[in-house]
Amino acid sequence: MIDLRRLHVLRAVAHYGTVTAAARALHFTPSAASQQIRQLARDLGVDLLEPQGRGVRLTPAAESLLAHADAIQARWELAELDLRADHGAPAGPLRASGFPLAVSVLLAPMASRLRERHPRLSVRIQEAEVPAGFDLLFEGEIDLAIVEATIYNPPLSDDRFDQQPLLDDPFDLVVPEDHPLAGRDGVDLAEAAHEEWIAPVPESPCRPHVLSACGEAGFTPDVVHHAMDWNVMAHLVAHRLGVALIPRLAHLTPHLPITRVRCTGNPHRKLLTCTRGGGHARPAVAAALAELRDLAPTAVA
Incomplete structure (x- = not known):
């Protein structure tokens, strides 16, 4: 009989990538998490982890087991639904x-x-x-x-x-209100190829979208400023420090001297x-x- 608690530890190792990270997420010590997996391996009579450099990796048997484990988890969600249904x-x-x-x-x-x-x-x-x-x-x-x-x-x-x-959340080109591209119904990003740019910080999930949109327009942006927050970027634009691509979902600080211009080609996330x-x-x-x-x-x- 498989102990589902031990199976969950193995699922966590697969999800987080290491025994240490899985243990941290499950509030175990690394040694306790390792012991759970070793006991699961003994119960099943197969190896579940094997050495890889200074760490470990899942064996083919573990990968096969996890495919069943994920299905078991989904079925458990449905079982809870049936048990707790209230019309x-x-x-x-x-x-x-x-x-x-x-x-x-x-x-x-x-x-x-x-x-x-x-x-x-x-x-x-x-x-x-x-x-x-x-x-x-x-x-x-x-x-x-x-x-x-x-x-x-x-x-x-x-x-x-x-x-x-x-x-789909489109990106608009945001420019100072007196910029030559302001007031246009639409703009090809290539027209902003020689501008200084304000972009999301490197770790932002939006940064690849911005760089990809510029790349598809045929240029690499000259990024001189980085920011985490869209309103920070808008303030930098308002001070004429560059232009930026900002998603339409972002509600920017009102009354800033900036203009949103829609982009041809519809870059979006x-x-x-x-x-x-x-x-x-x-x-x-x-x-x-x-x-x-x-x-x-x-x-x-």
């Missing part, structure tokens, strides 16, 4: 996370609507950047996340997560909703997803 009425806690813009523009109004329409539902929101959102889902700390599609996300084929498109495999069927999560789908079209209008 399909959304009730109880709903825990959601998102990066700052997603919280401000999507999750906050979603929570307000759910409170009015489903008074037995208690919504809890946690701000978290994209990688942390997947970790929180995996750990069972949240039920729903809004994430940005990046090359670092788990693949859509990963059965641990159900990732669904929510909206994709936002997704993400739940654990099987988790989207819970009435509370289903109600939240319905509200988000209703809010999405007007969020970037």
